[in-house]
Amino acid sequence: MALSNLSIDGKRLLADLYKLREFGTYKTGVHRPTYSKVDMESRHWLAERMREAGLTPEIDGVGNVIGRGTGDGPRVLLGSHTETQPYAGWLDGALGVMYGLEVARAVGHGVDVVSWADEEGHYSSFPGSRSFVGLFSEADIDAGRNKYEGISMREALASAGLAGLPRIGFEPGRYRGYLEAHIEQGDTLESTGEKIGIVTSIVGIWAFRITFEGVQNHAGTTRMAIRRDAGLAAAKLVTAIDALFPTICAERTVWTVGRITLDPGAGSIIPGGAEVIFQIRDADPAVLQRMAAALEGLVAEADTGPCRAVLHDVSRSTPSLMDPGFQDALERAAERYAPGQHQRMPSGAGHDAQWLARVMPAAMVFVPSIGGISHHWSEDTSDADIVLGCQVMAAAVAEILDR
Amino acid sequence: MALSNLSIDGKRLLADLYKLREFGTYKTGVHRPTYSKVDMESRHWLAERMREAGLTPEIDGVGNVIGRGTGDGPRVLLGSHTETQPYAGWLDGALGVMYGLEVARAVGHGVDVVSWADEEGHYSSFPGSRSFVGLFSEADIDAGRNKYEGISMREALASAGLAGLPRIGFEPGRYRGYLEAHIEQGDTLESTGEKIGIVTSIVGIWAFRITFEGVQNHAGTTRMAIRRDAGLAAAKLVTAIDALFPTICAERTVWTVGRITLDPGAGSIIPGGAEVIFQIRDADPAVLQRMAAALEGLVAEADTGPCRAVLHDVSRSTPSLMDPGFQDALERAAERYAPGQHQRMPSGAGHDAQWLARVMPAAMVFVPSIGGISHHWSEDTSDADIVLGCQVMAAAVAEILDR
Numbered sequence: 001m002a003l004s005n006l007s008i009d010g011k012r013l014l015a016d017l018y019k020l021r022e023f024g025t026y027k028t029g030v031h032r033p034t035y036s037k038v039d040m041e042s043r044h045w046l047a048e049r050m051r052e053a054g055l056t057p058e059i060d061g062v063g064n065v066i067g068r069g070t071g072d073g074p075r076v077l078l079g080s081h082t083e084t085q086p087y088a089g090w091l092d093g094a095l096g097v098m099y100g101l102e103v104a105r106a107v108g109h110g111v112d113v114v115s116w117a118d119e120e121g122h123y124s125s126f127p128g129s130r131s132f133v134g135l136f137s138e139a140d141i142d143a144g145r146n147k148y149e150g151i152s153m154r155e156a157l158a159s160a161g162l163a164g165l166p167r168i169g170f171e172p173g174r175y176r177g178y179l180e181a182h183i184e185q186g187d188t189l190e191s192t193g194e195k196i197g198i199v200t201s202i203v204g205i206w207a208f209r210i211t212f213e214g215v216q217n218h219a220g221t222t223r224m225a226i227r228r229d230a231g232l233a234a235a236k237l238v239t240a241i242d243a244l245f246p247t248i249c250a251e252r253t254v255w256t257v258g259r260i261t262l263d264p265g266a267g268s269i270i271p272g273g274a275e276v277i278f279q280i281r282d283a284d285p286a287v288l289q290r291m292a293a294a295l296e297g298l299v300a301e302a303d304t305g306p307c308r309a310v311l312h313d314v315s316r317s318t319p320s321l322m323d324p325g326f327q328d329a330l331e332r333a334a335e336r337y338a339p340g341q342h343q344r345m346p347s348g349a350g351h352d353a354q355w356l357a358r359v360m361p362a363a364m365v366f367v368p369s370i371g372g373i374s375h376h377w378s379e380d381t382s383d384a385d386i387v388l389g390c391q392v393m394a395a396a397v398a399e400i401l402d403r
Numbered sequence: 404m405a406l407s408n409l410s411i412d413g414k415r416l417l418a419d420l421y422k423l424r425e426f427g428t429y430k431t432g433v434h435r436p437t438y439s440k441v442d443m444e445s446r447h448w449l450a451e452r453m454r455e456a457g458l459t460p461e462i463d464g465v466g467n468v469i470g471r472g473t474g475d476g477p478r479v480l481l482g483s484h485t486e487t488q489p490y491a492g493w494l495d496g497a498l499g500v501m502y503g504l505e506v507a508r509a510v511g512h513g514v515d516v517v518s519w520a521d522e523e524g525h526y527s528s529f530p531g532s533r534s535f536v537g538l539f540s541e542a543d544i545d546a547g548r549n550k551y552e553g554i555s556m557r558e559a560l561a562s563a564g565l566a567g568l569p570r571i572g573f574e575p576g577r578y579r580g581y582l583e584a585h586i587e588q589g590d591t592l593e594s595t596g597e598k599i600g601i602v603t604s605i606v607g608i609w610a611f612r613i614t615f616e617g618v619q620n621h622a623g624t625t626r627m628a629i630r631r632d633a634g635l636a637a638a639k640l641v642t643a644i645d646a647l648f649p650t651i652c653a654e655r656t657v658w659t660v661g662r663i664t665l666d667p668g669a670g671s672i673i674p675g676g677a678e679v680i681f682q683i684r685d686a687d688p689a690v691l692q693r694m695a696a697a698l699e700g701l702v703a704e705a706d707t708g709p710c711r712a713v714l715h716d717v718s719r720s721t722p723s724l725m726d727p728g729f730q731d732a733l734e735r736a737a738e739r740y741a742p743g744q745h746q747r748m749p750s751g752a753g754h755d756a757q758w759l760a761r762v763m764p765a766a767m768v769f770v771p772s773i774g775g776i777s778h779h780w781s782e783d784t785s786d787a788d789i790v791l792g793c794q795v796m797a798a799a800v801a802e803i804l805d806r
Contacts, residue, residue, distance in 0.1 A: 218777040222589060235642050
């Protein structure tokens with residue numbers, strides 16, 4: 001059938017990506033925090049591109065931008081997100097949304113396109129896709145707070161002009177499934193010389209906060225022997241994790257201390273408080289459980305020292321399996337356009353697809369990241385790889401709509 | 404002579420201290436950052452109290468508040484500072500300034516009173532007392548920057564209404580010397596049941612910044628083996644200092660990591676940069692030199708790891724000896740009002756007296772800190788100890804003026 005021979009327009013795709021990068025350009029990357037002025041400008045720009053592509057765009061009450069087509073027949077939903085991490089890359093998220101738009105234009109019908117709000121978690125954990133699948137309540141919005149600046153999600157939505165808008169929910173039976181393209185954000189494809197990654201599962205992420213309570217005091221007059229230094233306790237825990245975890249992890253387990261904060265954080269004051277932001281990722285729930293238990297042990301041990309140490313659960317996401325049929329379709333498309341240059345692989349990063357997978361078949365396709373870099377302004381992918389990935393996705397979508 | 408029998412008015416002293424606490428009250432402490440609105444209000448209030456005490460007050464171009472008396476005869480300068488550390492105690496600094504005012508009132512002549520600007524170092528290192536002794540240039544003002552908020556000292560001075568005002572300098576021959584009272588900020592007096600500390604020397608403080616440069620990357624997709632995690636490198640250095648320093652320090656050496664900052668500091672990003680704020684204090688320059696050399700070794704060792712580690716000197720102050728004759732006068736006064744309840748001791752904290760000691764005899768007297776707590780809002784000293792300390796200081800000043 002004609003669909004399986006369709007070609008995307010690589011130049012048009014790249015032009016759209018370059019244009020989107022202009023919203024919040026930082027060096028060769030982008031600073032486009034969720035609900036910021038420039039983020040909202042980019043959402044309205046995207047809605048206009050959807051309209052030009054023959055879709056009916058809508059920005060909903062949580063900031064999702066959804067472009068829906070009319071007419072009967074089979075239909076898929078394609079998308080990702082358009083806001084960025086602070087001072088981060090131009091393709092993380094943007095690539096998947098622009099692929100969706102280009103595939104919609106190339107296929108001509110049967111494709112809805114979406115940009116999920118706040119996948120990068122400035123205010124909450126996947127509020128856009130969770131809202132769509134019915135797992136993000138008004139109370140969750142009330143609880144949302146910007147993790148860098150502290151303003152509430154309600155305030156931010158109001159400032160962005162989104163207060164009171166309806167939230168668009170999942171319409172049962174409308175879609176055969178959801179597909180999301182993304183940069184790999186690691187160096188697996190690059191190091192093997194491959195061009196396409198077909199995602200088998202999305203890791204679970206278990207996030208924690210560890211707090212330490214000591215006694216704030218003067219850094220000159222308090223003898224070492226009587227100090228209860230919360231900052232030192234925090235540094236020792238981080239060092240202890242680094243010593244223990246490699247001995248108990250699985251092959252692809254990763255863990256990260258993303259932030260250490262000392263209170264009050266002045267040179268001449270012994271810190272009375274400290275906080276460590278920590279996370280563990282693995283595709284196997286049993287591994288996550290084992291690592292979390294080890295962390296509990298280390299924090300309990302720290303708690304026997306001069307400072308009180310407490311482990312707080314922030315979130316525990318379940319690893320998510322991608323649809324086997326969609327994986328097969330993506331593999332056939334990859335073999336056609338990049339023969340022998342594709343592999344199946346888990347995703348070490350969380351993606352909106354893990355929430356969509358709860359209500360419909362879902363799949364993801366990866367393209368190479370130069371140097372494996374992401375969440376940094378220098379993140380990049382070659383133009384040729386960008387265009388190839390979109391062509392593979394278009395062919396897979398054509399097959400799925402064809403069935 | 405009459406002077407040596409003078410009595411201070413304890414109720415008046417306490418009433419002034421309580422009143423001063425109202426500028427920026429935080430719980431039972433005070434938040435009164437240098438040049439803030441509330442800090443400037445307190446300086447103008449202080450100037451009015453000086454005027455009532457028969458002194459001629461002046462606020463100078465760096466924020467020092469100086470009240471000077473008229474007439475001939477011997478003269479001493481008494482003071483300390485009135486701004487506070489963030490959310491800190493009500494007596495740190497305030498006590499010494501109010502002692503000065505009360506002693507000036509009790510003695511009636513021969514006492515000038517001063518509140519040095521920014522002893523707590525919000526913008527620079529002792530700008531007030533260094534300006535007075537001629538060791539703080541216009542270029543130093545240009546370089547000053549708020550360490551919490553980043554605004555420049557010039558901007559802050561302008562906002563405080565101080566731009567363009569003359570700076571008052573030391574007038575050779577005017578003073579027999581400088582005396583400063585302060586809370587001990589440690590638990591030595593309390594633990595021995597003593598009431599008065601006579602300071603023998605002020606420690607040297609050597610301050611450092613250690614920076615780490617790794618590679619910022621995604622916390623889910625970057626394998627552990629290829630990470631260059633600047634936050635982990637920082638935590639390991641802090642832990643290594645804690646292991647090594649107790650084996651090479653002197654009896655009263657102290658060292659402190661006051662702040663650890665990870666860049667960018669988000670849960671899902673491997674930190675590409677980190678900064679550790681560190682300081683060492685001792686009264687012996689040789690000990691400071693030994694500890695600094697050990698730190699250099701640890702940083703050099705860290706630099707051989709996956710991240711670049713660099714040691715930056717921030718400042719190196721010289722330990723400062725207090726005047727022996729003034730110490731003797733304070734001891735005689737202490738023995739009279741608190742017989743057997745005083746001791747000579749070094750100061751682990753830096754004080755403006757260390758700068759005044761460069762141009763005239765200088766001395767310090769300490770009163771007990773409850774629980775040894777300072778640089779925290781719960782810092783306190785009993786009313787009886789506050790009044791006793793002022794009486795001792797007044798008697799010593801009387802003897803010094805009498806000579």
